[in-house]
Amino acid sequence: MFQDFNQILQEHNLLKKDNHILLAVSGGVDSIVLFHLMQNIPETKRPKLSVAHVNHQLRPEADREEQFVKQLASRYRVPFYSFIWEKAAHPDSGIEEAARNIRYSFFEQLMKQNKMNVLMTAHHQDDQVETILMKLTRGSTLAQLMGIAFSQSFSEGELVRPLLGFSKQMLYDLAKEQQWEFIEDSTNFELGYMRNRFRNEIIPLLRNENQQFDQHVIQFASDLEDLLEVSKTSIETAFNKVVRKKQDSWQIDRLKFSNLSAATQRMVLKTLLDHLYKNEKDLYKSNYIELLQEWILNGEVNTQLDLQNDFIAMKGYESICFSKQGPETSSIDNEYFVLDAVGQWVQLSEYEKIGLFPFDSADRKEWNRDSLLMEEGKFQLPLTIRHRQAGDRxxxxxxxxxxxxxxxFIDEKVPVKQRNQAWLVEDSLGTILWLISYRKMNLFTTKETDKLIYVLKYKKDEY
Incomplete structure (x- = not known):
């Protein structure tokens, strides 16, 4: 195993003398074997090492484990860093995730402060099998079913797991053979944790069915990785053909999407959801792909789907828009403005305003889409400028x-978002005079009249 381990380090360029590797050591057999394997590397080839330990204060033996790891590091003259997670800071629920976040935050802090470029953890083959089965049980994306990666970016360097190719039993056997002391984590056998139920009950049953079970799971993950790599180019081509990224949204071209095969449609939607939820804490629900596909192909136009984490999908006549829900898209705004005098402007937004002025018949520029001519007596001040409400006619x-x-709006094929943002003008009697940019009442005749004529002007700056 010594030779195999060193070969892995060489293949991944980890035996450089200028590397500074931070070893995450808990005191259990996995991390103790990792520590000794690194110490076994000849000093002329061995990178600089440091040890990090987190005392989670979750078990009676936690303090003893910390002292054990500290003494081990001291014996080999390796710098030792520890962090105690006080019980008062423990959350009432989600303790596993919180503990993991604490560990990696501590590791990241150490790496930045001490200019370390590699974090090394002792994840092994059994961890890989457990992780794949747990994700399959919970419901995960295909990419996640590839399991734990050998390496990934972390902090200002990388996180590597050189023991992924070795089983837990191999680590136990080596520790016994070399007489390396370690501390067994008593919570590994408590069935209150999902991972422990898989480790101690479910996986042993599957191994009884087939002794090669672990290898089959690992091979499945490897085959899946190859398949995803091969299909990546064709999926990206289809995705770029039908999906456009805008500043704060993604848009699918309905016609181009409908011309794809059903399977390609689902992969395009999966890719889009992966983009949307890339930085989200919670993954999108597994039924979203089929739900969206059916809705895009057969759902009614100008409808909206509310997705997890405040994302929304709005279906227009030509495209489907995906965006993060915000004040402007969550609902119709109840904001309103009052215009109660001639000769004044009212600011509707940072870039929109409306005003009422005497009409100059010589200025033909005032006869346009963004103005409304009104005869005296055909409207009553004050005017209210607002967004639509249910039942408006x-x-x-x-x-x-x-x-x-x-x-x-339906006749004009106006998207839902634009409907909610459109302004309308009503007078003091509740009569809607103008649906700005779409429809106007006829409040002015071209016949000669001694009545005063006013022009209601709407201006919108381009931005």
Whole structure:
């Protein structure tokens, strides 16, 4: 095993003298074997080593473990760092995840302070098998089913796990053969933890069915990694063909998406969800891919799906928009503004304003889409500028009777987000005079009149 271990380090360029490796040592057999294997490397080839230990204060023997690791490091003249996680700081639930976060935060802090470039942990083959089965049971992405990676970026260097190719039994056998002392973690046999149930009950049953069970799981993960690597290019090509990234959203072209095969559609959606949830604490739900596929192909236009972690998907006529839900998309804003005098502007937003002014018939520029001409007596001040509300109706030029604002938007194929952001103007009698940018009441005739004429101007700065 010594030779195999050294070969692994050489293949991954870990035997450089300028490396400074931080060994995570708990005192259990796994990390103790890792420590001694690193010490066994000839001094001329051995990188600089340091040891880190976290005393979680979760077991009666926690203090004894800390002293044991400290003495071991001292015996070999290896710098030793420890952190005590006081009981008062323990959470009421999620203790495993919290403990892991504490450990790696401590490791990262040490690496930055001491210019260490490699963190080495003692994860082994049994950990790999347990992890794959647990993720399969919980429901995970295909990429996650590849299990624990040999190496990954961490802090300002990398995290490596050189024992992944060795079973737990191999580590026990080597420790016994070399007479290396270690402390057995008593909580490893408590069935209150999911990993322990897999380790002590479920996996032993599967090994009884097939002695090669562990190797088959590892081979499955390896084959899956190869398959994902081979399919990556074709999936990325399809994804880039139908999906566009905007500043704060992702958009799928409906027509191009519908022309893909069903399997490719699902992989495109999976890739998109992976992007959306990349930095999220919680993974998206496993049924999202099939749910979104059915909705995109057969769901009604101008509908919305609320996804986990405040993401939303809005379906328009030509595209589907995915974004993080915020104040402007979560619901229709109830904000309103009052315009109660001629000759004034009212600021609607940072880049929008509206004002009421006497009409200059010589200025033909005022006859445009962003203005409304109104005769005296055909409206009543004050005017209220607001967003739509349920049941809103209006009359406009060319229409007999009135029409729901909602139906106007449907006829115009206006996306849901733009509907919620559109402004409408109503007078003091509650009559909707103008659905800005879409419909206007006919409040002005071109016939000669001695009545005063006003122009309501809407201005929007491009940004």
């Amino acid at each position: 209006m009359r406009y030029a060319g229409l007999k009777g009135s029409k729901k604002i909602k139906d106007i």
